[in-house]
Structure formats: structure tokens, C-alpha cells
Amino acid sequence: MNDTQYAKYCRDQLSEFASTLQKRTEDLTDGDSLKELAASFSALANGERDLYGDGPTLISRLFTTYPDFGPTLPRDLLWFLGGECLHYMPDDEIATYQQLDELRHEAASQGKVLDLHQARSSIGKVQ
Structure with a gap:
């Protein structure tokens, strides 16, 4: 994404x-x-x-x-x-969103699009 x-x-x-x-x-x-x-x-x-x-x-x-x-x-x-x-937001939830943002920016720097739902699953936040 x-x-x-x-x-x-x-x-x-x-x-x-x-x-x-x-x-x-x-x-x-x-x-x-x-x-x-x-x-x-x-x-x-x-x-x-x-x-x-x-x-x-x-x-x-x-x-x-x-x-x-x-x-x-x-x-x-x-x-x-x-x-x-x-x-x-509790601190642990903020940390999760920070991880997701980092993954999204890393994917963008590589010319890829992050699958947000899959990324959430991989870091333990299923939605």
C-alpha cells in the first residue's frame, strides 16, 4: 500500500x-x-x-x-x-503503527507496494 x-x-x-x-x-x-x-x-x-x-x-x-x-x-x-x-492509543499500539509505517516506507523505497493486511499479520496485529 x-x-x-x-x-x-x-x-x-x-x-x-x-x-x-x-x-x-x-x-x-x-x-x-x-x-x-x-x-x-x-x-x-x-x-x-x-x-x-x-x-x-x-x-x-x-x-x-x-x-x-x-x-x-x-x-x-x-x-x-x-x-x-x-x-x-496505548504505547504498544503506537509501536505497532510505527512498525507498519517503517515497512510501508521500506517497500516504497524498493519500488514495491506493501500489503497492509499481510504486514499486520506478520507483526501480530491482525485486522
Whole structure:
């Protein structure tokens, strides 16, 4: 998986998460803060908001205000957005993502494309 494919993969995960969160909150009343957060994630996924500027803020809001929904956020998005999002990852998970990034960059330097799923399996993180 090269950088472009990885970015698309993460954006696809964001879209899927946003869609699921939107569906889970559709019966809430207008003005409900969780419903508004879901709408913000949908806007982010649709490119209507700044991914790198607004994404970490929305993720922090999700984890601090609605911690029950935190585990539903794909872990790849925490790593992809980095910065403050890394506070929601344990050290061993960060180490795993660092290994994956190193493998991805090594493959790219050799003109190869890393199979992310196979790489995860080889380092013990099956997904």
C-alpha cells in the first residue's frame, strides 16, 4: 500500500465511521450534541471540513464527551491524523503503527507496494 492508497484507505474508514455514527444518531432530536457531532464527522468525511485541522478536534470531542463511542472509531484514523489523537492509543499500539509505517516506507523505497493486511499479520496485529 503506497501513500496514496493508504490515505484513501483511511478516508474510506472515516466515511464508514461517519455513516455508521450518523445512522446510530438519526433518531435523536435536532440539537442533540451527539447528533451534531455525527453531522460534523459526516461533513469531515465529505470534504466539507478540514481533515487535518478539524479531524483531531472532533476525535478528541468524541473520546472526551462520548467515551462509549471511542472504541467504534477505527484505530487507523488515530494514527493517520496523529498529534493529539495519539493520546488515545496505548504505547504498544503506537509501536505497532510505527512498525507498519517503517515497512510501508521500506517497500516504497524498493519500488514495491506493501500489503497492509499481510504486514499486520506478520507483526501480530491482525485486522
